[in-house]
Amino acid sequence: MTPSGDNANRTIDVHGLARVEGEGSLHVAIRDGVLERVELEIFEPPRFFEAFLVGRGHEEPPDITARICGICPVAYQMSACAAIEDACGVVVPEVIGKLRRLLYCGEWIQSHALHIYLLHAPDFFGCRDAVELAGLNPAAVERGLRIKKVGNHLMEAVGGRAIHPVNVRLGGFYRAPSREEITALIEPLKKAREESLETIQFVAGFDFPDIEPDYRFVALSHPDHYAIEAGRVVSSDGIDATPAEFAAISVEEHVARSSALHARLRGQDPYLTGPLARYALNQAKLPAAAREAAAAAGLGPVCRNPFKSVIVRAVELFFACDEALRLATEYEPFEPAAVPVPPRARIGAGATEAPRGMLLQRYELDADGTIRSARIMPPTSQNQLSIESDVRQVVESGLDLSDAELTARCELAVRNHDPCISCAAHFLDVSIDRS
């Protein structure tokens, strides 16, 4: 379809509904065949959590912040622990760090499997949702559900339950699982590892729109492994900082049209966190089997096509299964399950890699552990400007598409980065105004 008098001037409004982590809507205005504006509005409840936390004790944030998100509670718990332990000058023993990483792998597995199969894949088949996809390709959806279930089992075994785990505490865990509880995960993890390889092949066959934005990538990086639960913050333009240093240079600004904060580096530059950033900055740290699977799926060492984030997510799903299998095989129960974290009057920051991007928290404590201030930077606010930029490119390269096709592609461009927003995008009312 070519631009016509009818679609040379048009407005695409995608109105959103409330969600756990954000309320989003998308406005696209085209005038005289030229893109005039793209605005992604997100309203983020985590701001209220920052206020709730002031005056609470320093041991409370892991449980309180976990409630921000039903799909990545472990990310909130782990970042909270990292930030407060940093303030208190405590470094947990390696065994606790490994068990945290194992728990976090469970969250990556369940979150990535959910996003790939139930939220993202339907778009590539032109399906309205996962139910429609299940009718078209039941074997694929069943595979996704099986992999997700293994992630849930892992979170239950280590965290006590699959959603909002109760076994995490500042300094470690309330109880280290028994050897038998973890051994029982090994066979299911082997199966999930196999099926995640099939997942990579499955998504590599999708048809991808061809855009390659010039992202500024930001992710955690660790010298020994693909960073999840700890690391320094690095970027594709040379930043190498502690979480505390990064918190100082990533400036969140308030934008009048939205209650969401937009993060910019040094107050200027948009950046992207999440699978594309992690892969671009840490691909060499992936195990050889994951690198080979990525190469077989056509990925180079850097992938800038946001639509192909589904392939990168599948590679990370394979990696999380592989890593969980390694950690579960090596696991030995330990005592004590947690180390003391006595408070002190300091500021601390911690960052970990939530399934959809880096999550940073920063706390200022009184000498008795009372929280004086809290800052939470979820991936959503850090990615928002890059997502708008993606939508702009998608619109500019697709002006000849029909309203329905363009709207679908815009929604997919959002869904590429953030399951929270993308979930709701399935339920958006779309109104198109042809001026």
Next chain:
Amino acid sequence: MTATVVVAGIGNDFRHDDGAGPAVARLVAASTRAVDIGPIGEPLDLLGRWEAASLAVLVDATRSGAPAGTVRLVDLAGSERAPSPSTHAIGLDRVVRLAQVLERAPDRVVVVGIEGEDFSDGTGLSPAVEDAIPRAARAIADLIAAET
């Protein structure tokens, strides 16, 4: 052969009336042939637990403005509802549809709601909700009796 029936109570015993669902599920499992498949962390957990059932009963506390203790039964089989706005997880209505498409759904899914009034921290049900527990259990027993 007797048809299989499963029951799951949804809710938190430590949030007063939110524990109505688990309380009813325990009573039903103790007094009928229904098998308790709870606790359920999210609706997708039902897949893999209810396939063998001809009837699945999910019991949850409600907060609709009705008088506390009001018991309501909603039959989900064949119902096509508007998608839930909260989609961090896949909602129950979508899970029922997904299970049907994958041929993993019970023949019939009934949601039993018990209206609560106190969802604050703490154990124990408010008197009106306590009175509703045996009523809800009897209503479920009648459903089960009709399944044979």
